[in-house]
Amino acid sequence: MCLDNMQSKFIADAMLGKLARWLRILGYDTYYSNDIEDWKVIKIAEKDKRVILTRDRGLCIRAKKKGLECFLIPPDYDIISILAKLSIKYGIDLEARIEASRCSECNGILEKVDENRWRCTRCKKEYWKGKHWKTIEEILIKAKSKKEKDELSYNSRTRNRGGQNTSQDSKTSNNEKIGVAKLN
Numbered sequence: 677m678c679l680d681n682m683q684s685k686f687i688a689d690a691m692l693g694k695l696a697r698w699l700r701i702l703g704y705d706t707y708y709s710n711d712i713e714d715w716k717v718i719k720i721a722e723k724d725k726r727v728i729l730t731r732d733r734g735l736c737i738r739a740k741k742k743g744l745e746c747f748l749i750p751p752d753y754d755i756i757s758i759l760a761k762l763s764i765k766y767g768i769d770l771e772a773r774i775e776a777s778r779c780s781e782c783n784g785i786l787e788k789v790d791e792n793r794w795r796c797t798r799c800k801k802e803y804w805k806g807k808h809w810k811t812i813e814e815i816l817i818k819a820k821s822k823k824e825k826d827e828l829s830y831n832s833r834t835r836n837r838g839g840q841n842t843s844q845d846s847k848t849s850n851n852e853k854i855g856v857a858k859l860n
């Protein structure tokens with residue numbers, strides 16, 4: 677499936693509430709319910725053309741058999757690593773702009789109420805740039821630098837693969853892989 681030039685939409689499985697909130701803050705249409713069953717995740721992904729986000733390998737295999745896009749999140753990934761990976765794979769913009777955010781509670785679209793306040797058009801929850809916004813920005817800075825590191829290590833691995841594969845080259849490449857594993 678080609679995801680270029682297209683704003684990705686997501687569906688997070690019932691275990692990934694935190695990730696769903698993050699994607700909504702970043703402005704991505706993300707379906708989430710804490711009691712959704714696997715068959716329904718697949719059904720909604722199919723209907724709305726959403727990328728499935730899950731830690732459940734079985735669910736991912738079933739989804740891929742149906743031709744759906746599924747991102748299997750490794751069990752040891754924290755939110756920073758997940759956001760970095762999603763940004764590389766689906767072009768997620770790691771910049772928080774409250775005016776482009778969605779409601780983290782219900783995925784609704786926000787409308788501006790006054791200079792510093794926004795309100796969800798669906799559940800009416802209000803948002804403003806309080807102290808928490810600073811925390812959001814700090815985490816996104818970390819996610820961005822993680823993304824850069826991941827991209828660098830990916831590029832150097834690809835370069836090594838493409839070059840003359842002398843034993844020295846493959847040794848370097850293995851060392852890099854170990855480095856990456858440690859970082860994660």
Ligand SMILES: [Zn+2]
Pocket residue numbers: 779780781782783784796797798799800801
């Ligand atoms: Zn809402």
